[in-house]
Amino acid sequence: MSGANGVDHLTDRHPKVTPERLVEALVPPPTFADVSFDSYRPDPAEPTQTAAVSSCRAFCDEAVQRRAGKKKLFGKREVLPGVGLYLDGGFGVGKTHLLASTYYTLAGANAGPAAFATFGELTQLAGVFGFVECIDLLADYVVVCIDEFELDDPGNTTLISRLLSALVERGVSIAATSNTLPEQLGEGRFAAQDFLREINTLAAIFTTVRIEGPDYRHRDLPPAPVPPSDDEVRAEAADRAGATLDDFDALCAHLATMHPSRYQALIDGVTEVFITGVHRLDDQSVALRLVALTDRLYDAGIPVVASGAKLDTVFGEEMLAGGFRKKYLRATSRLLALTAAGGH
Incomplete structure (x- = not known):
């Protein structure tokens, strides 16, 4: 108008x-529609950025193996629990680029559908569909990628932690990002400790990957x-x-x-x-x-x-x-x- x-x-x-639109929206945002691990440009002065790419690739390989399960007698397969990856770092170090690249890599691996959502979007999805229905909706996914995992709402954090625990049991792998405040960089993974404490039922499955560097949005x-x-x-x-x-x-x-x-x-x-x-x-x-x-x-x-x-x-x-x-x-x-x- x-x-x-x-x-x-x-x-x-x-x-x-509509609920259908919420499901259709479980993809990386338009600004990350064409990213890949190859298009990520690590800062030469920050070796953790190069190491993070390797960690993400290894996570993708493991997620595919977990989704495939383990062969049992008579050719049946036993579902293996999913794995977890937590990208911990400050603003603008490329965490979302790497998370979206993880999504595209696994979405193209023919191991099952992939989902990408912000923490708020995932909370909304659980609210619209219901807790059990949301688990059923995502249970066959190879990965759920969560950008900007938030720890400031205890109720939502508990809800999502329970949701993710149920999905991991069904073979879904989880990749997540969050932010460390600039002045807390170098303080011994402050944000990672918060994250793992709040999702204590899941903490054991997560590999924490630290990404250092200045905010690329402010470089120029x-x-x-x-x-x-x-x-x-x-x-x-x-x-x-x-x-x-x-x-x-x-x-x-x-x-x-x-x-x-x-x-x-x-x-x-x-x-x-x-x-x-x-x-x-x-x-x-x-x-x-x-x-x-x-x-x-x-x-x-x-x-x-x-x-x-x-x-x-x-x-x-x-x-x-x-x-x-x-x-x-x-x-x-x-x-x-x-x-x-x-x-x-």
Whole structure:
């Protein structure tokens, strides 16, 4: 739906998401549609990145063997438990690239279907289908890849841990990523210890692979630029086919009207997102919804152009000091990359 100026608004969209779409969406995001282990470019100064590729390839080989099972008498096969891989590292070291490459390698191995989801998407899948039904849905998969495993919601962490335990028993292998905060790099696998403690029923199956290095999104990026004016944003949006234009507060209010699982459908077909009146957020719920939208925009590679406050100031110091710090730092990193993609 277009506004008076002929530009579409995200606030006019009210998407619906079917269970079938949730299953169809169990693939890597568009920005990782063509990746492979061969296309991963390790930083020569970070040997852990090269080692991580080898670990991922070995995991794929083991996952295929586990899915095939072990021959028993009379030609029958006994299902072997799946294996686990946990990629532990900071922001922008290529963990998602390696996870998506793992997905594509196993999806093409004829060992069974493969699934790729964020932690939030997997939680939503279990909520829509039910716990037992979700296990049945994924039981024949060779691997479930989970990007950005979250440990800040004990209830969801317990739910997913139980789900994964049941899948591993049925021969499904699990690959996961999460983030270590930049200042915790070198502190002895802090994030890995958190992860293994929270999924204690699964910890024994996981091989932890540490990936060091700076955020590649920032290697050639200057600091957050001075934002354009509201009028400049409106004028530019009017010139871009497929663009949307929204007021920041109105967009944040609209996000509250739907579950984050709908955010991907919200931006279907959008080529560029323009936002006016950005300011620092003080409400945690609003901020977390913006994080979820940012993740979907980043996955889809949709550039962002915004006026108002600089995008690296949206999440205040108080929020960055809290329990969702990792999410806010990741979202800031991605917003800056999307702003650069938008030419600002």
